[in-house]
Each structure stands twice: as structure tokens, then as C-alpha cells.
Amino acid sequence: MARVVLEVRDVTKRFGGLVAVREMVFDVNHNEVLGIIGPNGSGKSTMINMISGTFPPSSGSIRLNGQEIAGKPAHRIARQGVARTFQLVRLLPELSVVENVIAGAAFGHRKRWGAEAESFARTLLERVGLGRQINMPVSSLTYINTKRVELARALACEPEVLLLDEWLAGLNPTELETGIDLIKSLRDEGRTIILVEHVMDAIRSLCDRCVVMSSGAKIAEGTPTEVLADEEVIRAYLGADEDA
Numbered sequence: 001m002a003r004v005v006l007e008v009r010d011v012t013k014r015f016g017g018l019v020a021v022r023e024m025v026f027d028v029n030h031n032e033v034l035g036i037i038g039p040n041g042s043g044k045s046t047m048i049n050m051i052s053g054t055f056p057p058s059s060g061s062i063r064l065n066g067q068e069i070a071g072k073p074a075h076r077i078a079r080q081g082v083a084r085t086f087q088l089v090r091l092l093p094e095l096s097v098v099e100n101v102i103a104g105a106a107f108g109h110r111k112r113w114g115a116e117a118e119s120f121a122r123t124l125l126e127r128v129g130l131g132r133q134i135n136m137p138v139s140s141l142t143y144i145n146t147k148r149v150e151l152a153r154a155l156a157c158e159p160e161v162l163l164l165d166e167w168l169a170g171l172n173p174t175e176l177e178t179g180i181d182l183i184k185s186l187r188d189e190g191r192t193i194i195l196v197e198h199v200m201d202a203i204r205s206l207c208d209r210c211v212v213m214s215s216g217a218k219i220a221e222g223t224p225t226e227v228l229a230d231e232e233v234i235r236a237y238l239g240a241d242e243d244a
Ligand SMILES: Nc1ncnc2c1ncn2[C@@H]1O[C@H](COP(=O)(O)OP(=O)(O)OP(=O)(O)O)[C@@H](O)[C@H]1O
Pocket: 015, 018, 020, 038, 039, 040, 041, 042, 043, 044, 045, 046, 047
């Protein structure tokens, strides 16, 4: 039977009078890729931000391997095994590619320092296709390569759960294919991933299951084929911005 790694129970987030996430409930199983999808403004990033500790839920519980993480600071949650990438790439611009990844290794789930951290960072940079650019300043990289660095930095934390917040956004069609293949290869390694994504091809080819959000609430859950055929899901998307 599947082992549950992350349990989200009745999680609500209010920003003043706005309910951005409403009583969300879902599980993430070990070795599973779970997609969180939904139109713009439906609460996906807010959900991810609560899991990673960017801000606390207003109420509800989030458990990682049975331990409550809701409301803990981001660095503690990272240590417990949750790593993420951001919708807008966040790197340390004054550092090189490899230094950015070493920083991830030092602050992650298992601390690695010095030569061990550096050799681990090099391995991960090869893994994401950046083996030749390790000493470049991150400021000189192309957009997709900054995304690769961010992914390698998240992997350097050796996470139990990897959160990818629109990692594929902004890529051109060729880069998109490369990006989907890269995430697919992570899935094939047996990683546990939560993917917030708008790119339908990616959702279909990468996700084992999807949770669909609309106006902060879960409106469907199932395989990509199931949820994308769901009438309420179709209505939610058709009623939203055309780029959703
Ligand atoms: N820090 C914040 N303060 C106030 N309101 C916020 C904050 N973060 C998000 N919101 C609001 O919460 C709602 C959900 O936003 P969120 O970014 O989670 O949606 P999303 O589904 O990730 O959207 P997108 O697909 O466009 O990234 C929106 O109405 C947004 O304006």
C-alpha cells in the first residue's frame, strides 16, 4: 500500500477578508507526482507557500511523515525535508552556479559542508544538464538555466517532498520539452513531487494524480484524465482568464 508522506487537513488561509485557501484536504504518497492545478488566483501558490512555511495557515494541519509542520518557519521545514522552487526564480546573484547549489546542500534536510557539498553540487548540476557552467556567475545564465540551478539547489536539500511552483512557466516550446523530460527523469528516480502547473501537456505526462482548485477550494481530485474531463473543472477553467 502507498505510504503517505504529506497530509493536508482542513487547511484554510485568510488574507484579511479574502479566503485564499479554503478547507483543503489531500494526501501525497511516497514516489508520487501530485499536480495542483486550477485557474489563476485559485490558491495554488498559497497552498505551496503554507507547505514550505513561507507563511502559516490560518487553520488546519499539515503533516510531513506524521509530524506537524504547519506554521513552522521555512528553514525548519526545509530541514525536515521539504524543498521548493519559486514561481519567480530566486538565486543569490553574486554567487556562481555551483555556489548557489552548495548553499542548498548546507541548509537542507541533511547538512553537507566543504568538499562533500561541492562534489554533491557538481553531481546535481550534471544531473540537471548544467555540468559545463558550474563556475559561471548566475547573472550570465539563460532563463532556463537559472531554472536548472534552482532545481539543483532544491535537490541539494535532499528533500522528501519537492515543490515545483510553475517551474515550466516562461519556457519556449523547445525548452518546455527539455523541461518536461527533466522532471520526468526526476519522477522516474522515484521522487515525491508536488507540481503547481498551468501547462496541460506537462500535467498529462507528469502527474499521477491532480488536485484541482477553484476560488480557494478543492473541486476535483483524480488522475489527469479524470479531472480534465470533469464538468466542474471545465467550467472553472472556461470561466477564468484565457491563459489559465
Ligand atoms: N500575500 C498575500 N496577501 C494578500 N492576498 C494574497 C497574498 N497571496 C495571495 N493572495 C491572494 O490569494 C488568492 C490566491 O492567490 P494564489 O497566488 O495562491 O493563486 P494561484 O492559483 O497560485 O494563482 P496563479 O496561477 O496566478 O499563480 C488571490 O486572490 C491572491 O490575490
